[in-house]
Amino acid sequence: SQTIHQWPATLVQPVGSPLSLECTVEGTSNPNLYWYRQAAGRGLQLLFYSVGIGQISSEVPQNLSASRPQDRQFILSSKKLLLSDSGFYLCAWSGAAVGTFGSGTRLTVV
Amino acid sequence: AQTVTQSQPEMSVQEAETVTLSCTYDTSESDYYLFWYKQPPSRQMILVIRQEAYKQQNATENRFSVNFQKAAKSFSLKISDSQLGDAAMYFCAYRPYAGNNRKLIWGLGTSLAVNP
Numbered sequence: 001s002q003t004i005h006q007w008p009a010t011l012v013q014p015v016g017s018p019l020s021l022e023c024t025v026e027g028t029s030n031p032n033l034y035w036y037r038q039a040a041g042r043g044l045q046l047l048f049y050s051v052g053i054g055q056i057s058s059e060v061p062q063n064l065s066a067s068r069p070q071d072r073q074f075i076l077s078s079k080k081l082l083l084s085d086s087g088f089y090l091c092a093w094s095g096a097a098v099g100t101f102g103s104g105t106r107l108t109v110v
Numbered sequence: 111a112q113t114v115t116q117s118q119p120e121m122s123v124q125e126a127e128t129v130t131l132s133c134t135y136d137t138s139e140s141d142y143y144l145f146w147y148k149q150p151p152s153r154q155m156i157l158v159i160r161q162e163a164y165k166q167q168n169a170t171e172n173r174f175s176v177n178f179q180k181a182a183k184s185f186s187l188k189i190s191d192s193q194l195g196d197a198a199m200y201f202c203a204y205r206p207y208a209g210n211n212r213k214l215i216w217g218l219g220t221s222l223a224v225n226p
Contacts, residue, residue: 034213034214038153042218042219043201043216043217043218043219044201044216046213046214049213088153090155092155092214094205094213094214100157101154101155103154104153104154104155106153
């Protein structure tokens with residue numbers, strides 16, 4: 001069965017510091033991968049999606065970037081965090097008819 | 111463009127009662143998937159139920175069932191015998207059947223409270 005791993009679960013980072021959140025998928029090949037951000041109390045905002053290695057599409061302009069160095073690895077990064085980058089970040093994969101999510105990372109920028 | 115609308119930001123239900131959460135969507139596609147996800151306070155996203163648009167039969171998973179009205183583009187979720195553990199945010203989502211990126215289109219969610 002397919003599983004998705006996302007880490008870390010929580011992160012507190014100072015403004016201006018770099019960021020790297022990692023997501024890996026097991027049990028499937030060539031998945032479509034997604035990074036979402038969820039502001040407190042509300043819906044999901046799609047940040048990036050990837051249909052293959054090295055293929056990244058950005059949904060909204062922002063301080064973040066994404067990379068897919070391997071088929072089942074998806075990384076969300078920033079060179080310099082802003083206060084507005086705080087939020088809950090979810091990685092997801094979509095294969096066939098199922099969308100499965102990682103457990104999320106709560107990022108607080110201080 | 112495809113959109114998903116959840117018109118009820120908050121709902122509540124008494125324990126053991128039945129509640130229905132509404133979802134409507136807009137698409138010009140004929141084949142697609144519809145989903146209901148549950149997000150409890152832990153914020154883990156949990157797939158509750160899935161419906162393929164080409165299937166006329168409504169999907170059912172234990173106490174959860176949907177009323178899928180394709181012509182009306184409506185996809186409501188019914189929770190029977192509500193339990194305290196059902197309290198969560200519920201998100202409705204749409205995904206086209208074909209296409210390369212398979213992006214999920216999300217509603218804004220409905221917060222469900224279950225009263226003992």
